Amino acid sequence: MIDGGSGALWRWAAFDELTGREVHDLLRLRAAVFVVEQACAFAEIDGRDPHAFHLRWIVGRDLAACLRVLPPEGSGGRPCIGRVASAKGSRGAGLGHRMMEEALAFCARRFPGLEIDLSAQAHLQPFYARHGFAAVSDPYLEDDIPHVDMRRPA
Numbered sequence: 001m002i003d004g005g006s007g008a009l010w011r012w013a014a015f016d017e018l019t020g021r022e023v024h025d026l027l028r029l030r031a032a033v034f035v036v037e038q039a040c041a042f043a044e045i046d047g048r049d050p051h052a053f054h055l056r057w058i059v060g061r062d063l064a065a066c067l068r069v070l071p072p073e074g075s076g077g078r079p080c081i082g083r084v085a086s087a088k089g090s091r092g093a094g095l096g097h098r099m100m101e102e103a104l105a106f107c108a109r110r111f112p113g114l115e116i117d118l119s120a121q122a123h124l125q126p127f128y129a130r131h132g133f134a135a136v137s138d139p140y141l142e143d144d145i146p147h148v149d150m151r152r153p154a
Contacts, residue, residue, distance in 0.1 A: 119148075
């Protein structure tokens with residue numbers, strides 16, 4: 001647990017450390033962002049969460065943002081950041097950048113010396129580039145949304 005100031009906390013947990021309520025809150029936030037807001041019907045529950053580390057930004061009792069990090073053994077030999085989401089009311093104050101900084105610090109501690117991968121919605125390439133990621137694929141469609149694979153050097 002990392003104090004985020006103003007009664008907010010960063011919390012890292014492996015899936016098996018999450019309570020049923022915490023899993024519910026993660027899935028609810030991700031569905032609100034990726035399925036409802038983006039009008040994209042896809043298999044949000046993809047079977048990879050049990051193998052991931054989950055970062056949650058908790059404000060009071062509410063989940064304001066989250067992401068997951070898949071370990072290298074399940075994602076091509078490199079850790080992979082994904083499912084980066086923030087609640088509508090938490091956007092616009094740089095929270096996404098703070099989440100990425102925390103995720104990169106986690107990866108450096110947990111998986112030192114490894115490159116880090118992510119699959120970005122194509123319009124977010126500049127956001128991830130600010131954190132050292134560069135495109136390593138041509139754009140492709142995933143669930144009818146343009147994406148690009150990106151990698152950050154070790």
